[in-house]
Amino acid sequence: MKEATLKEIAEKLGISITTVSKALKNYPDVSLKTKDAVISLAKKLNYSPNSFAVNLRTKESKTIGLIIPEIVHHFFSNVINGIVDEAEKNGYLVIILQSNETLALEKKQVELLINKRVDGIIMSLSNESNNDDHIKEIINRKIPFVMFDKIAKLSKCSKVIINDQKAAFNAVQHLIDNGCKKIAHIRGPLNPQNSIDRFIGYKKALEKNNIPFDAKLVYTCEHVTFEEGRAFAEQIIKEHSDIDGIFAITDLVAVGVLSYFNDAGIKIPEQVSVIGFSNWFMSQVITPKLSTVDQPSHAMGVESFNLLLEEMNCHREGIPFTPRTVELDTHVIIRESSIRVNS
């Protein structure tokens, strides 16, 4: 039982391959009679066009590539979700790769996708990456390309982001509004733009409220893990016993902080208020429930794909496309870890 082809149908019907192909694609220059005959035989033979041949002929595969730092991450799996769903709705399939936050892997994977000749690429940079050669290569080759979340600001391509600076500012402002006077920041690695921006947002909020910035109150994560959150919580409380607020780069780290404080008997939010970032699902089920910043992950996926789709359509038609940057809204989610009664 081999796969049916146009040739087979043509032979059985005593007509040409051309006509069969046209009949199936509803071309106007084929009579209703033959059209019906072709369609019914095609159905009977369970015909479906050989996508390999279609790809070769049309030079597109209706497949896009997606590279992210880590799949097992609430934020990223939500983005994947958004992208995969939206892609399917539009007849595209998604190939997923993860860079494990390393530049070397990321480069290999970009090359892989280019060689696979995917119709477009969506990507969130690893912490080690920036506007490196592999990114430039994608753009030089004019492959439709969208970056989201962890972007390289200088790259000439579409981007989907949140305003990390503003979001971080609002988070810290919320702590201050709740009476915090000495706020530590557990920041992300030095390289990624969003880690930098959140740090700037933190500083600006302090400045705005006339709280002097103290570099000693800033702790830098290397891997942005739960364990680092725990470790920094311990260190912070040792080095600054009068700390009363912590803004963590992401919920995972904030949860680490909560975990350590819970174990160490430090009261949240009475002694220290904590706010995270991303609205990771876990943050609403931990005790105390974690205040955080909502990051519209699913919408980010949807937006990213739609931007890419637009560029892919232009690319196909040969009309020029100007990259856009979409900035999605965030808002502070107030939960137990930052509400003080006595403020």
Place this chain on the structure above:
Amino acid sequence: MKEATLKEIAEKLGISITTVSKALKNYPDVSLKTKDAVISLAKKLNYSPNSFAVNLRTKESKTIGLIIPEIVHHFFSNVINGIVDEAEKNGYLVIILQSNETLALEKKQVELLINKRVDGIIMSLSNESNNDDHIKEIINRKIPFVMFDKIAKLSKCSKVIINDQKAAFNAVQHLIDNGCKKIAHIRGPLNPQNSIDRFIGYKKALEKNNIPFDAKLVYTCEHVTFEEGRAFAEQIIKEHSDIDGIFAITDLVAVGVLSYFNDAGIKIPEQVSVIGFSNWFMSQVITPKLSTVDQPSHAMGVESFNLLLEEMNCHREGIPFTPRTVELDTHVIIRESSIRVNS
């Protein structure tokens, strides 16, 4: 700047396409001299074979399809992780689709993948699915195929599973060993095999310990969510105030239970011991830390891909392949939610 082809290289070097192709694939019947010339020119032109043409010619795309019920799920994203990594190591790419736990979508997606002519399919069934037609179609077409976790027992294909019955038995036995006498079970939907098996394991553990089974103590989730966990926790404690143990189908539900009990002031594990299933990451950071059953999700992904790879290799060579079932080990992870001092 068009893509380089074999033809281009051949023309520039004044040799045939055949020779160029052979040179690049290191065939023995091409002289070292021309081989060098070809390779260096290929590098200069940044040549990479057109995968569309290669696919058409070789009838394989080095791409597999993966259908899962939900991406945003710690267990599944871990499996994806394992599959994607292992696939990449072996030169395969992975297309991901999610069925959202619906049979209709799942069917469409299977068809999509078949039409895309992926080299193989890995899949975890939606709760609505069983040994339905679309599954049989994959097998009839002799497409390499592996099911994992949520499988259809009757399907003639390779499977990667855990022994849910045994694992559930051990979980409940652990509760009993810690002094529980009246244990409720929040089970999953009626259809999926693993939900049935865990229920059987629960019953067997009671039986083994001469605890009479009471159907009233079994609660059935529809969507297996955090919210259902909370709701059932409330219902259970209302209907059976003397309950002292709960075995939940999965950590997400168990966390819901913990969340409600925490809010309601019910002491865990003093009044009620709770054990979940899957060792979801969150279970170790919630208060109290949740006892659970370790489910080797990453290994499941790796095993699934390797089984598929084996079948794909046989398929290519035309040698017969007999489906295998791999059963991975689980073990109970004891944390705070189930340790009684006074037992």
Place this chain on the structure above:
DNA sequence: CGGTACTTCGAAAACGTTTTCGATTATATA
């Protein structure tokens, strides 16, 4: 009847690769 217009079809090229099978030349053997 001659010309125009419309309908319906198919030949053939193209996409870029892989692989089979001879052909040709050079080298070794008898």
Place this chain on the structure above:
DNA sequence: TATATAATCGAAAACGTTTTCGAAGTACCG
């Protein structure tokens, strides 16, 4: 020198589709 062997190459078919362009036939109108 004749013959067997090895080394090196290339023509051509094949994978299955899409699309251009022209051919053939039919109908219509003046």
